[in-house]
Amino acid sequence: MAAKKNGPVIALGAVLAAGLAAPLVTGSPLGFYLEVLIGGLMAGVLYSLVALGFVLIFKASGVFNFAQGAMVLFAALALARLAEWLPAWIGIPAGFPALTLAFVLAAGIMVGLAWVIERIVLRPLVAQDPVALLMATLGVTFFLDGFGQTIWGSDIYKIDLGISKDPTMILESMFQGGILVSKEDLIAAVIAAGLVILLALFFQKTATGRALRAVADDHQAAQSIGIPLNRIWVIVWAVAGFVALVAGMVWGAKLGVQFSLAQLALKALPVVILGGFTSIPGAIIGGLIIGVGEKMAEVFLGPPLVKMWDLAGGGIENWFAYVLALLFLMVRPEGLFGEKHIDRV
Template sequence: MNIPRYVPVAALSALLAAGLIAPLATGETAPGFWVEVLIGGLMTGVLYSLVALGFVLIFKASGVFNFAQGAMVLFAALAVARLAERMPVWAAVIGAVVIMIALAFAVERLVLRPLVNQDAVALLMATLGITFFLNGFGQSIWGSDIYEINLGIPREPMMVLGNVFEGGVLVNRDDIAAAITAVLLVGALAVFFRRTATGRALRAVADDHQAAQSIGIPLDRIWVIVWSVAGVVAIVGGVIWGGKLGVQFSISQVALKALPVVILGGFESVPGAIVGGLIIGVGEKMAEVFLAPPLIKAFDLAGGGIENWFAYVLALLFLLVRPEGLFGERRIDRV
């Protein structure tokens, strides 16, 4: 029994693609509605991607699986929301950047440096500690209500593709802004990583800590930089998310979905984070809208909500057939 490696991957992908097309093919769903669901999924996916991006950056540079990225998003969003009550939004964002950089210094000095050379699981638990601390700290200094971030983007949705589908497709303007921001951010990161000296140093560290250190790259400074960059990514994610749904504690929980995203995309891959986020976003939205009702009918369930676990189970399946993810390096610790 020797199945080539690509067979299960191809089968899983085919299954996903079939699930994506199925609602259209049965003809029970209006194409316009299907496109709306698709776009909704893509937008959620962009948010997941932004959180996952922070994960990937930190994992690449320090090998730390940063469980606290979600908490950082919440913290950043709270900072922007509360600062924006006293100053213009752009100033609040700059203030938040300063705060996140300070946070990066604190994390490096107080957590990463003492734990250097510990195994990955200990570091994971340390970031779990950071998560709890940040959640508590953020809510005690910024407050624990629901806050709004007003970016000045009009709320009413836009009608597009009115001539292609009957009834057109409704799109939120802030969704479009979010997508554009995400693209710009990824572009900027790509330039940063490829063209600047610091970016090259980061990639060197990601490849091999010891070799990087031996040619004179200061590891501790690199960590501060990468945590700062992840903090800035967290601000972008937090602002977009907060602008859409309001800044509240649940952000920190929903951001856990970035874990299956990075598994899908690959731990070290920036494009993987983006593609993985989009797949998960679309997948769970499609599953919730089109798969849940028949499931409810068939098994007499008390409601849907399968989007709560869909991402994780998808990641689990993926782990079984392709543990390194879509774009990851095949360096995974196999047992």
């Protein structure tokens, strides 16, 4: 039984691994290969950050939060604009001090937002169909997209973390020409790793984290022993809001804060399908696989396609993640690390 179930997964893994190794076999230079690999991992980290938000809310309330991308945009806008306005308002020096204060304020705004969403969206919909809740988060998405523009404006804004965007060469002695790595990307990776460790500790070690996991397992039973669901929802949306803020900061610093952030966040969907809707490590590893996969496919799969069938060859990055997610849904619907349904028979 187990073998039958794992067979397709192993096969899919083997195909992916073969795809990963193929460019090396066909003779692309190792230095360039590693560069693409690292670039993919960095993009993956950013996907992971958004996927984390999805997983948190899905775990604790069973709600598929469509608004996570909009929350990323909203948080990034708040951060960018506050960092810009604060020096004028209260005379705080621009740059790092203003950015720090703006970060704290934006975090406060996201917590407030969580409270409002729980009050006026989730609470009235208690014990309704999951579809009703999904639609509600869809509404929240459009509201946040628009309302964000109303408050913060609709231009492209910059978040300046004070890190140079210039790529640095590493391992120059090992490869001819070295490998180009952006310092900003490295810092993003460190931030993401720190956030994941923080979340893991919160979920595993604190009483609140335990209560969140309990609610995720069985919200009725959690309620019966006195865990107040309303409070738990506020907490989990606030945490997801904080994660959105971190993702928005890192992404905004890289690409500029603009409307397309909310759409890029949809890339988190295949990530959670791959990693499993209920697994925090799954969100991270899923993000990395998607990030690396699509970069590799774009760079190494595109040119042969052009050569063989005279296709245009571009845009692989856009669909690769979704095709991968689809394949995964077929062979392993709970994702790589999703919680297996425990049934007593």
